[in-house]
Amino acid sequence: TAKQRTEGAVVYDAAFDQSSAQSLSLLTELRNAIERNEFRLFVQPKISLATGKAVGAEALVRWVHPERGNVFPDQFIPFAEQTGFIRVLTRWMMEQSAMLSQQLASQGIDLKISVNLSTRDLMDQDLPAKFADLLARHQLAPSAFCLEITESAIMDDPVRAQQTLERLHLMGMDLSIDDFGTGYSSLAYLKRLPVNELKIDKSFVLNMEHDTGDAKIVRSTIDLGHNMGLRVVAEGIESEAVWRLLVLMGCDQAQGYFMSRPIPGGDLAKWVTQWQAPEGL
Numbered sequence: 688t689a690k691q692r693t694e695g696a697v698v699y700d701a702a703f704d705q706s707s708a709q710s711l712s713l714l715t716e717l718r719n720a721i722e723r724n725e726f727r728l729f730v731q732p733k734i735s736l737a738t739g740k741a742v743g744a745e746a747l748v749r750w751v752h753p754e755r756g757n758v759f760p761d762q763f764i765p766f767a768e769q770t771g772f773i774r775v776l777t778r779w780m781m782e783q784s785a786m787l788s789q790q791l792a793s794q795g796i797d798l799k800i801s802v803n804l805s806t807r808d809l810m811d812q813d814l815p816a817k818f819a820d821l822l823a824r825h826q827l828a829p830s831a832f833c834l835e836i837t838e839s840a841i842m843d844d845p846v847r848a849q850q851t852l853e854r855l856h857l858m859g860m861d862l863s864i865d866d867f868g869t870g871y872s873s874l875a876y877l878k879r880l881p882v883n884e885l886k887i888d889k890s891f892v893l894n895m896e897h898d899t900g901d902a903k904i905v906r907s908t909i910d911l912g913h914n915m916g917l918r919v920v921a922e923g924i925e926s927e928a929v930w931r932l933l934v935l936m937g938c939d940q941a942q943g944y945f946m947s948r949p950i951p952g953g954d955l956a957k958w959v960t961q962w963q964a965p966e967g968l
């Protein structure tokens with residue numbers, strides 16, 4: 688099925704085949720992509736709804752394939768997770784994010800970079816040590832990063848996930864529950880896990896100015912997060928109307944096409960200096 692993506696000019700329409708021969712070649716292609724420098728660090732700004740200022744950015748991978756053009760993450764991340772390649776990719780993203788963070792700091796721009804982690808990353812006993820090494824090499828404080836973890840990644844192996852998250856938290860890294868509300872998890876783990884942030888899934892946000900059910904879910908989630916002492920972020924803000932609703936509801940941060948699509952990491956500093964929040968906050 689053809690898939691239209693408006694970000695950039697390239698339209699990619701042939702999903703990778705699921706046959707084993709294709710899978711093998713996809714794994715080879717992914718490995719080559721690292722060597723050939725085909726991955727790109729894109730970032731999407733996170734804005735404080737209280738001040739209107741950019742306070743962070745989410746790191747999102749892009750793959751510029753020599754023949755297929757721009758390949759979006761949903762076309763290879765699931766495969767990368769199945770095969771374990773995601774661990775290589777996560778390290779690459781962390782490394783790139785650290786370089787970006789250093790570069791921003793040198794320009795006097797203080798943004799927390801959020802990086803997505805997968806189940807496989809959480810199962811890696813050495814992950815906290817790798818992060819500690821990364822921070823030391825780039826002379827960054829742990830608070831330079833936030834790690835986004837989906838509910839499903841946690842529920843795959845809640846005990847191991849909790850151990851890893853505890854260690855990352857002790858190191859001083861911020862943890863965020865991504866796609867909140869879409870998983871099959873109970874609320875009990877929210878109480879147990881050392882998280883700082885709750886990220887409301889865009890499926891509830893995209894249309895919330897027209898869908899009262901969605902608006903109620905968003906409002907309740909903001910209240911729930913605040914009652915638990917967490918920062919609440921909404922993703923998928925595509926209109927000023929939704930921005931304003933979220934301000935009224937007291938949501939802490941927003942991320943979405945209305946403010947910015949994901950952009951190349953190198954363009955972030957310029958974007959931050961040009962950004963102006965809607966008036967009448």
Ligand code: C2E
Pocket residue numbers: 731746747748759760761764773777780803804805865866889922923924925942943944945949
């Ligand atoms: P996610 O972590 O939930 O990231 C948010 C996705 O929503 C991004 O899609 C972003 O471009 C999109 N988005 C942001 N604002 C809007 C909006 O206003 N409207 C709409 N319709 N969409 C919006 P993207 O970049 O295609 O990434 C898709 C998913 O792929 C991510 O979902 C994440 O689960 C995964 N992913 C991307 N990069 C990485 C990575 O480096 N590592 C891992 N493990 N997963 C990644």
Ligand code: CA
Pocket residue numbers: 745803835865
């Ligand atoms: Ca995310």
Ligand code: CA
Pocket residue numbers: 865866886888889922
């Ligand atoms: Ca998300």
Ligand code: CA
Pocket residue numbers: 866
């Ligand atoms: Ca998602």
